[in-house]
Amino acid sequence: MTLPIIDTNYFTAFLVDLLNIPSPTGFAEPAIAFVEKELSKYKQLQLSRTRKGALVAKWDPSTRSGRKSDLPPVALTAHVDTLGAVVKEIKPNGRLKLSRIGGIQWNTVETEGVWVFASNGEKIRGSVLVDTASGHVYGAAGSETPRNDAHMEVRLDARTTSEKETRELGINIGDCVAFDPRVEVTNGFIRSRFLDDKACVANLVAAIKSMADSGQGPVRSVYFLISNYEEVGHGAAAGIPSDVAELVTVDMAVVGDGQESDEFHATLCIKDSGGPYHEGLNKKMRALAEQHNIPYKTDVYPFYGSDGEAFWRAGGDVALSLIGPGIDASHNYERAHMDGLNATTNWVMAYLLD
């Protein structure tokens, strides 16, 4: 069996659009709604939402073929939520202190543009600065200031020099703050914040499109769970039906010193901070990659937990694997390459069609 062709232009356009939708954990609804709208084009899929707001797309092949597969259903999951922040305090000078979502490192967003989503519906532009930002005021001391919650602030692009004026802009404590993704596509590379895990959402959507366009479909029922609380650890803890036998988590692979993964391959993660994945399903994923000449690596991730493990911890009884494209500088200014991204889409299709 040869795999359907991937529409890479579609993949890239969809991914760029998704990257440009701000969706920090807790504020991911616009991204979920965007994926929902895209998947609603496929009449093969039944769409639903969990109470937590995640999107579930079920592809039941028996509704078309009339034949019921006796194989139990399987599931794949990827997450649209990202790192971000909320307004923690409004300072006497009108600037904002933030509380981070998902543990973004301050040094990775210093000078980054942000949108503050005020609870009255207004969007206010700003940027992240250390509170000793001016080189002509603080000199070398500015570089010695610790980059932490106490010293990092948002300077709003609005006329405010007091807490009162900032509150008059409509800003309240708890309002969402989203960091600019800075998406660029060059030479087969995609550079952006939050490729983790929007790249893999695009892998799932592109796989669905390729299978649907070629008139093919999964050999058994499959649930696609697009989760919305992964970055805080409990995304896929709910939303996978109990009759699902296997869960393939599709999330970024770790690239850096000492890692086997790179941007030109997909990776099967054998073990991460949550321990080893399921040996039997891992064997099956490796065999599929070999059979379809999918460029892949195996790896161990040092500071990493996945949505599949969230489901395991919540009591989910499934065989579990984790695959995904290599992402350089993860949770920082991330980068992926089409080779690793296509390898992941192909792996998803091989899993579903074989």
Ligand SMILES: [Zn+2]
């Ligand atoms: Zn992720």
